[in-house]
Amino acid sequence: MTAKDALNLVKEDVEKVEQFLKDDIKTSVHLINEVILYLLSSGGKRLRPVFLALSARMCGYKGENIPAMSAVIEYIHTATLLHDDIIDGAKYRRKCPTANSLYGNDVAVLCGDFLYSRSYITLTEYGAKQVQMILSSAALTMSEGEVIQLLKTGDINLTFDDYIQIITRKTAVLFSAACEIGGRLAEVSEDKIKALKNFGYYLGLGFQMTDDILDYMGNPEITGKKNGTDLFEGKLTLPVIKTLEKTNDSEKNIIAEIFKKKERNDDDLKVLKDIMIKYDIEKISEKTADEYINKSLNSLNVFEDNDYRKALIALALAMVGRIA
Amino acid sequence: MTAKDALNLVKEDVEKVEQFLKDDIKTSVHLINEVILYLLSSGGKRLRPVFLALSARMCGYKGENIPAMSAVIEYIHTATLLHDDIIDGAKYRRKCPTANSLYGNDVAVLCGDFLYSRSYITLTEYGAKQVQMILSSAALTMSEGEVIQLLKTGDINLTFDDYIQIITRKTAVLFSAACEIGGRLAEVSEDKIKALKNFGYYLGLGFQMTDDILDYMGNPEITGKKNGTDLFEGKLTLPVIKTLEKTNDSEKNIIAEIFKKKERNDDDLKVLKDIMIKYDIEKISEKTADEYINKSLNSLNVFEDNDYRKALIALALAMVGRIA
Structure with a gap:
């Protein structure tokens, strides 16, 4: 199955998610509407709703709660991006100007707060207590992850385990929650729930590694993003960690000096990339991402084969750039 | 009954709130703990928990959920202050340095997000669906209020109705929610719930007016705050609105020019205060605040007289500086 076929399987679900989002965000404060509709329509791929819907459908779910639960996840995801972009001083996301650059940090902070509250209202209205707990805990964990990342900025002693801790919180918990909720909606057994959680968790890790x-x-x-954003923001990610595992002392010092600087530029990026190329870091990092995606795919073994399971596999592979 | 006697009536409840807060905020991310414990221990008066507890006890509540519900309200309140202080660039609150000035805006944004999520986890764990809806809606409304306030900054055409709309959202909804939840915990009739909502709502308005x-x-x-903070931040509040109702055209122009400036200083404050003194604006504004407090007190008429009711009245009067 191709990724396109996979997306087609839940096309109707995702359209309902779009409609739900439009109907659900209603406030008399025009500016909030404007900012949030801008964010929700600026090129997000609705990956989490797709995985939620496929997980639910794979488990035989026939109910109507996919749009509401997907909306809650998109609100949390969007609120996180909004506040991250403020912290990173990001000017563009997915080729579009960020909300903080268009509307200012003040409005962006408050619209993020609005989205968090909006998510809990929708969650209270449509979600069972268990699902409420999964998502509010995920949101909490995500804010912790951002603080850890902030504290570790520029720290070249960051270990691979530290990195996993950060991307678990930043990315994997919400993918894991999306897939788990698919199973919870369908009320499958706890071992299947566990499998879906793991699928989403390892998928999230592999996806973030690929992104890094x-x-x-x-x-x-193709990516729509300039190279080196993480470097410029002083964030140590998988390729740098893998590089530091390979380099000799003099190269280590060069990298340390780069991360010590108050600001980094394209020259620094070139120096770092040359070292990465020398040690074949792209391939080494991809191997690690692949390991996590394989763990993700293996989690699906407990499910009987059907089109939705095939679709989950196809999309998981597509997300890490492997041809499905 | 004096305000002190009133507080003594729910001393045990408030101590349990303090303990709950300490036990409930637990995260492996040390910095978040540090920031939040700093915020929760820096001179907050726990007004909302006091009104929640008194409302619940007045209605005969004997259960154990006052600390958890109070904690949720304190989390939301604290998260709001945290993000407001970023937006206002505030350096001090209650004589203590603000979190943004001590830890930076980045950490303050994320700790606010953490508190919102923490509030919803505790709310999901301890709150009935109805109470969850009350509090998540209140949080949503508060973020809307901040945006409206931001949009109206420096706008000398702000009407009294605009002002009420802003302080309703900024302050009154959370007081109203606190008192309503007291009644919901005790499961009193809907007319009593409505009375408690109104009590808290008008109390919140009167309190904010007094603060302004x-x-x-x-x-x-006595207040621990420098005069003129609202003026320096370009916020039009009750005394300015009342002043603009009284002044002649030339004074109106002077005030308009002051608010048009990019930044205002102590000289501007002096000019404005002199005009206020000329028109006896303090007394006029206090009269308006008193009207709202009277509405608040009248809402309690549906309840039988008992010590808790007396305490609510005593504290409401103390909050607007009237001797109880």
């Missing part, structure tokens, strides 16, 4: 590799190695024409 | 009057007229040695 692309940040150094991706073609900006 | 003190911002111009208060004795900094």
Whole structure:
């Protein structure tokens, strides 16, 4: 199955999610509407709703709660991006100007707060207590992850385990929650719930690793992002950690000096990328991302084969750039 | 009954709230603990928990959920203050340095997000669906209020109705929610719930008006706040609105020019205060605040007289500086 076929399987669900989002965000404060509709319509791929819907459908769910639960996840995801962009001083996301650059930090902070509250209202209205707990805990964990990342900025002693801790919180918990909720909606057994949680968790890790590799190695024409964003923000990610495992002392010092600087520029990026190329870091990092994606796919073994399971596999592979 | 006697009535409840807060905020991220414990211990008066507890006890509540519900309200309140202080660039609150000035805006944004999520976890764990809805809606409304306030900054055409709309959202909804939840815990009739909602709502309005009057007229040695904060931040509040209702055209122009400036200083404050004194604005504003407090007190008429009711009245009067 191709990724396109996979998306087609839940096309109707995702359309309902879009409609739900439009109907659900209603406030008399025009500016909030404007900012949030801008954010929700600026190129997000609705990955989490897709995985939620496929997980639910794979488990035989026939109910109507996919749009509401997907909306809650998109609100939390969007609120997180909004506040992250403030912290990173980001000017663009997915080729569009960020809300903080268009509307100012003040409005962006408050619209993030609005989205968190909006998510809990919808969650209270449509979600069982267990699902409420999964998502509010995920949101809490995500804010912790951002603080850890902030504290570790520029720290070249960051270990691979530290990195996993950060991307678990930043990315994997919400993917894991999305897939788990798919299973919870369908009320499947706890071992299947566990399998879905693991699927989403390892998928999230593999996806974030791929994203972090692309940040150094991706073609900006395809990714829509300039190379080196993480470097410029002083964030140590998988390719740098893998590089530091390979380099000799003099190269280590060069990298340490780069991360010690108050600001980094394209020259620093070139120096770092040359070292990465020397040690074949792209391939080494991809191997690690692949390991996590394989763990993700293996989690699906407890499910009987059906089109939705095939679709989950196809999309998981597509997300890490492997042809499905 | 004096305000002190009133507080004594729920001393045990408030101590349990303090303990709950300490036990409930637990995260492996040390910095978040540090920031939040700093915030929760820096001179907050726990007004909302006091009103929640008194409302619940007045209605005969004997259960154990006052600490958890109070904690949720304190989390939301604290998260709001945290993000407001970022937006206002505030350096001090209650004589203590703000979190943004001590830890930076980044950490303050994320700790606010953490508190919102923490509030919803505790709310999901301890709150009935109805109470969850009351509090998540209150949080949503508060973020809307901040945006409206931001949009109206420096706008001298702000009407009294606009002002009520802003302080309703900023302050009154959370007081109203606290009192309503007291009644919901005790499972009283809907007319009593409505009375408690109104009590808290008008109390919140009166309290905010008093705060806004003190911002111009208060004795900094007593309030712990420098005069003129609202003016410096370009916020039009009750005393300015009342002043603009009284002044002649030339004075109106002077005030308009002051609010048009990019930044305002102590000289501007002096000019404005002199005009206020000329028109006896302190007394006029206090009269308006009193009207709202009277509405608040009248809402309690549906309840039989008991010590808790007396305490609510005593504290409501104390909050607007009237001797109980």
